[in-house]
Amino acid sequence: MTARHQVVADDLRRLIVAGEYAVGERLPPETRLAARYHVSTPTLRDALEVLRAEGLVAKFQGRGNFVCRPAVRLTYPVGTGTDALDVIVSAVERTATSELAAHLGGSPDDPITEYVCLSHRVDGPQALAHVHVPHAVSGGHALPTGSSAWGDDILDGLAVALAAGSSGVSSFDQVTARFPTGAEAQSLRITARTPVLAIHRTVMADDGRTVACVHVVLPGDRAEVAFTVGPVGATTADEKEATR
Missing domain, CATH: 3.40.1410.10 (Chorismate lyase-like)
Structure with a gap:
């Protein structure tokens, strides 16, 4: 069975790729995203960590999570x-x-x-x-x-x-x-x-x-x-x- 945080990461990735969240746009607050996906805040943060490791999301202290332009490979x-x-x-x-x-x-x-x-x-x-x-x-x-x-x-x-x-x-x-x-x-x-x-x-x-x-x-x-x-x-x- 796929881990819950991976399911959340997959859906957020899909939304980013589809342009629902544009490059430079701030994602909704973590508590709101956790409520949307019916997961705990730690699970939501694990999902965001997956996207950060992929270069799709960056977190700025006090500002939130923002969509990034994928790095040139x-x-x-x-x-x-x-x-x-x-x-x-x-x-x-x-x-x-x-x-x-x-x-x-x-x-x-x-x-x-x-x-x-x-x-x-x-x-x-x-x-x-x-x-x-x-x-x-x-x-x-x-x-x-x-x-x-x-x-x-x-x-x-x-x-x-x-x-x-x-x-x-x-x-x-x-x-x-x-x-x-x-x-x-x-x-x-x-x-x-x-x-x-x-x-x-x-x-x-x-x-x-x-x-x-x-x-x-x-x-x-x-x-x-x-x-x-x-x-x-x-x-x-x-x-x-x-x-x-």
């Missing part, structure tokens, strides 16, 4: 929707935590360079990416930075530094839906209850070494992940050999 990793982004990149020299060391195949306290890419549009922050490169790979030299929201230009520079060329570097992406950490919510100016897409990207050289790892965080109300794969059911020669 970003598509990872192909970059759709990133043309209008301004990317601010900073670099920090630090040592690897135990977690980073495990991802990078090194030891805790190994020196690394962390590149932080914060992407903005006129209406605020859109994406946050952390690129971690061990000094053992880069030689401690700074890598070129540019306008990529995901740090791809840094990885391109890393491929050149490895003298492998871009074809000699591959990556594996793991995507998780979760709530943001406090630092992520502050950087992206979202609430702690706004779901995010967290992407952990492991970057490997052609000899199998892990040469970098990337953490990308995208607010769920303005992002999607799209991957291109081979034909469904296709099996490579190597996979066939492994199954014999």
Whole structure:
């Protein structure tokens, strides 16, 4: 059975999409909406929270809930929707935590360079990416930075530094839906209850070494992940050999 707050959210979404409530318009007071749907005020607030997470509603303290214009969606990793982004990149020299060391195949306290890419549009922050490169790979030299929201230009520079060329570097992406950490919510100016897409990207050289790892965080109300794969059911020669 569908939860009651989801039923309310579905109907309010329908009204917003149909234009019953226009962009910029204030919704009726929460107590009035709760009475209309015959639900408690906490249930009504849960429904509004669903719409806030989708970017359809924003709440302003002391003013109420207002209908928002849906944010332009970003598509990872192909970059759709990133043309209008301004990317601010900073670099920090630090040592690897135990977690980073495990991802990078090194030891805790190994020196690394962390590149932080914060992407903005006129209406605020859109994406946050952390690129971690061990000094053992880069030689401690700074890598070129540019306008990529995901740090791809840094990885391109890393491929050149490895003298492998871009074809000699591959990556594996793991995507998780979760709530943001406090630092992520502050950087992206979202609430702690706004779901995010967290992407952990492991970057490997052609000899199998892990040469970098990337953490990308995208607010769920303005992002999607799209991957291109081979034909469904296709099996490579190597996979066939492994199954014999």
